[in-house]
Amino acid sequence: MTAKYLVTGASGQLGQRVVHHLLETSGVAAGDIIAASRKPEQLVDLAAKGVLVRRVDFDDAASMEAAFAEAEKVLIISTDTLDRPGHRLVQHRAAVAAAEKAGVRHLLYTSMPEPVNSALLFAPDHEGTEAAIEASSIPAWTILRNNWYFENVMMSAGPALASGHWYSAAGDGKVAHISRDDIGRATAAALVAADKEKTVYTLTGSSSYTHREMASLISAAAGKEITVIDVPVEGLVQGMVGAGLPEPVARVFASIDTMVGNGGLAGITGDFKTLTGTEPQSFESWVESQAEAFKSMIA
Known part of the structure; x- marks a missing residue:
């Protein structure tokens, strides 16, 4: 069959x-x-x-x-x-x-x-x-x-570009983002690959970035300066609740910053290239491709 x-x-x-x-x-x-x-x-x-x-x-x-x-x-x-x-x-x-x-x-x-x-x-x-x-x-x-998609950055970029402030509880933790399309490409490749009994791939970008580094790149693309402001996790939660998010959802989102701060999304692997034979899109090129979208978020 x-x-x-x-x-x-x-x-x-x-x-x-x-x-x-x-x-x-x-x-x-x-x-x-x-x-x-x-x-x-x-x-x-x-x-x-x-x-x-x-x-x-x-x-x-x-x-x-x-x-x-x-x-x-x-x-x-x-x-x-x-x-x-x-x-x-x-x-x-x-x-x-x-x-x-x-x-x-x-x-x-x-x-x-x-x-x-x-x-x-x-x-x-x-x-x-x-x-x-x-x-x-x-x-x-x-x-x-x-790993987290580039596209997830939009959830933080919108409020940050509107206010000029990116509130972060991640400290100097880094994220090795990868594009959703690249995840789709690698997943399709894994589907058609020859069966292997037990395989784990960790799909990441080729570089990792702190929130400050992300903010700097987005600022340049949008033409508006974003200042990253360090806050405790509880402060992040209360800020999101104040913006209208239900507290349980706010705590889930805030826990992402905790994980980033702990280094949970910083690791870089070559598994994407192993599956696809190509390098993943860089975060810089993705930011450049989204310049107009970022500009539209400026208050």
């Missing part, structure tokens, strides 16, 4: 890039790709190209059984269910169990760098999912520990 590559979360931003690179970079036939989503109606463009479209909901066992049928390689993209602590891990474990039951030959999962003992409040979701995959009887699996 022809190998079938199934991508969950295919209507999301990363899922779209994975399917794009399966088709355009890896040259996989559309009929060999299954794009699965809770919102299959958003995948009509892929269906028009001949990609198989299926509904999948990690809270619905029957949908997973139907979606995973005949799929030989399945990519589980971690869900965005962060508003209910612990529920994402329940979803992921259910998806792993469904893949195992369906006889999936190779399971791939999008995780994060160093999830064990991480300061990040949702790291246990990734740690627990990795453990479930390792304990399963699925013959081959690949863990993709993805």
Whole structure:
């Protein structure tokens, strides 16, 4: 039987890039790709190209059984269910169990760098999912520990450019960002690669940057100076709450700064090049490409 590559979360931003690179970079036939989503109606463009479209909901066992049928390689993209602590891990474990039951030959999962003992409040979701995959009887699996996307910087850049101040609890900690498109490229490459029993890749950019270094590059591109102001984590939380974020969500976001300060996102690997044969896009070139977007954020 022809190998079938199934991508969950295919209507999301990363899922779209994975399917794009399966088709355009890896040259996989559309009929060999299954794009699965809770919102299959958003995948009509892929269906028009001949990609198989299926509904999948990690809270619905029957949908997973139907979606995973005949799929030989399945990519589980971690869900965005962060508003209910612990529920994402329940979803992921259910998806792993469904893949195992369906006889999936190779399971791939999008995780994060160093999830064990991480300061990040949702790291246990990734740690627990990795453990479930390792304990399963699925013959081959690949863990993709993805560093933060360049695009995540936009959440900090917007308020910083509007006010001129970037409030940070990360100190001199660094982040080895990588673009979402590069993550999609590497993930597609991992999907089509020959099965390896147990493989962990940590996908990072080729350089790492402190918040001050990021702010300096963004300032130059936008034409407005950003001053990084060091604050304690609790001060960061209260600032976000004051700006309208629910406190539990603010604490999750603040824990990212704690993790950065602890060096949890600073590591640089060559795993992206190992998978793709190319170097990842640099943070500098991405910032330059977003100059107009940054300028539009200035108050």
